[in-house]
Amino acid sequence: MKITMIGAGYVGLVSGVCFADFGHDVVCLDKDESKIAALKKGEIPIFEPGLAQLVAHNVAAGRLNFTTELTAAVAGSDVVFIAVGTPSRRGDGHADLSYVYAAAREIAANLSGFTVVVTKSTVPVGTGDEVERIIRETNPEADFAVVSNPEFLREGAAIEDFKRPDRIVIGVDGNGDRARAVMTEVYRPLYLNQSPLLFTSRRTSELIKYAGNAFLAMKITFINEMADLCEKVGANVQDVARGIGLDGRIGSKFLHAGPGYGGSCFPKDTLALVKTAQDHDSPVRLVETTVAVNDNRKRAMGRKVIAATGGDVRGRKVAVLGLTFKPNTDDMRDSPAIAIVQTLKDAGAEVTGYDPEGMDNARKLIDGIEYAKDPYEAAARAEALVIVTEWNEFRALDFARLKATMKTPLLVDLRNIYRKDEVTRHGFSYASVGRPD
Ligand code: NAD
Structure with missing residues (x-):
């Protein structure tokens, strides 16, 4: 599977490198140029045990790349994960979804072929509906499905958690057979390892x-x-x-x-x-x-x-x-x-x-x-x-x-x-x- 990870923070970087380690072809993308420049030099912008070695291994194997250029990455992807931040909104405590919606807009314009767009960020109920609406409005011709796949990893044990999760939750709406098949393929190594895949x-x-x-x-x-x-x-x-x-x-x-x-x-x-x-x-x-x-x-x-x-x-x-x-x-x-x-x-x-x-x-x-x-x-x-x-x-x-x-x-x-x-x-x-x- 060709995967783009939008947001190379604690979740995006760990998920991206673990997917690469499963054998997928992964591009981690971030708006933060200094973060991507560091990653390209083999420097890890966060402290997470085991991450540096896993990144180095998968970069060397040619399965993991870093970029700030969204167009080519998204166009060539079967799956695009949104793993950007959703901090508390200043003033009222709601989740600030501006990064998620901005990412959705950027993705929409560059979709090519059937693509599954996955919110991995923690997002309030109904956000997937809005992401779907934004993509359809921006690119009415796009062939896509929006899926929810929240992440449960813990910082400090992130790689172990990602590779041996208690469960993988995947939310698919409508006639989601194609999206379901793609997500099953993305997580196949874990599924074969008996991690339960919970579709909702x-x-x-x-x-x-x-x-x-x-x-x-x-x-x-x-x-x-x-x-x-x-x-x-x-x-x-x-x-x-x-x-x-x-x-x-x-x-x-x-x-x-x-x-x-x-x-x-x-x-x-x-x-x-x-x-x-x-x-x-x-x-x-x-x-x-x-x-x-x-x-x-x-x-x-x-x-x-x-x-x-x-x-x-x-x-x-x-x-x-x-x-x-x-x-x-x-x-x-x-x-x-x-x-x-x-x-x-x-x-x-x-x-x-x-x-x-x-x-x-x-x-x-x-x-x-x-x-x-x-x-x-x-x-x-x-x-x-x-x-x-x-x-x-x-x-x-x-x-x-x-x-x-x-x-x-x-x-x-x-x-x-x-x-x-x-x-x-x-x-x-x-x-x-x-x-x-
Ligand atoms: P983070 O702040 O470490 O990383 C987010 C990254 O997204 C940043 O590097 C930022 O530059 C980038 N970004 C923002 N907008 C972008 C855009 N439009 N295009 C490209 N890059 C963009 O955040 P995090 O801790 O990885 O959390 C990400 C999401 O995952 C949040 O919703 C969080 O709640 C959820 N989550 C976090 C953890 C955790 O332990 N950190 C665990 C489970 C779920």
Whole structure:
């Protein structure tokens, strides 16, 4: 199959290279010339484990190319994926579909022969209808089908997720036999590997993506509220999570209490689902509450740090370890660290941050703080050390070294990666989330 991927970001680049690795002939296209120039030189514009090697391998095999030129790429394609961003629209929280619609217009003018146009971006219910309308209006002669195929990969484990998905959801409308056959061919290697291919209507497929993300966000938020309750009643949230997670109906994943969900998907997708539901006069109150509880939580974690220092951080140094929204990515979008650092700064703290891969992106989003080259430089003269993201390199900190450099030995572990006794025996005070002091 000849495939064009419009948008070479976290999803487009990973999907494109994995399709190439399946044996398809793939062109990844982006409007961002610097991104394409870097890719052509063999440089990977994002941090994603295993991606550089897989790109190099498929480029060398001649199956993967990069371009900014849409015309030839689309004209020669059997399938065109739209994998552009759908951020929250400024002002009202709806998904901003301007990039998707712009891509649809550009594709429309260049279609040649039967082509399946696939929205891989996360898009609200009904977006496929509008993409179809735009293409038909722009190019009435075009022979095409618009399909929804939401992506479920997780940053940090993106290649593994793409190659071994729990399911592949494909939404096809009308007489979609030709589109269905093409999509089955695109995913044949996974299908042969027993990944279930779930065909639904286009609107259903679009909603599945939001329902999935909202459910996971709710699960995280639920355990976070349980953690707060645990702190009040003297219970241990990790044991509560294990105790409920072993129930097969609940499942143990996404039950880790922490500083609240962030990232490029859950915050914007929960909000967009709330807006879609309100527009259809069918409000999703559980999701509305999840959004509100999670928003509050991020600053509350900043206040938790302040409380752990004794209540006043003015003029005192606080070191923050981990700035990305989760480990193994350089993605800073909506990271809880942003609100936590802001809360500390608002209270007068001098903040130093360190992240293994996210520093370049962090600098664009968080200013007025110092950036350190490692955890120990960050901790120098600090009166609190805060773990916000559970990178592996923070799991075995040298406490003697930290204690020697910090002004006050206090660890606030917002990811519960240590046990209290492991930390206090080095002379540290310790605070964590939802566990008895
Ligand atoms: P991203 O911002 O990393 O990448 C989007 C890319 O599209 C950018 O490089 C941008 O330059 C490019 N682009 C925008 N308009 C274009 C156009 N008209 N022509 C060519 N290129 C264009 O975004 P992302 O994180 O890859 O997310 C893409 C979509 O996938 C979003 O809808 C997101 O919700 C969804 N999604 C993301 C993840 C994730 O973990 N990041 C997971 C599942 C789904």
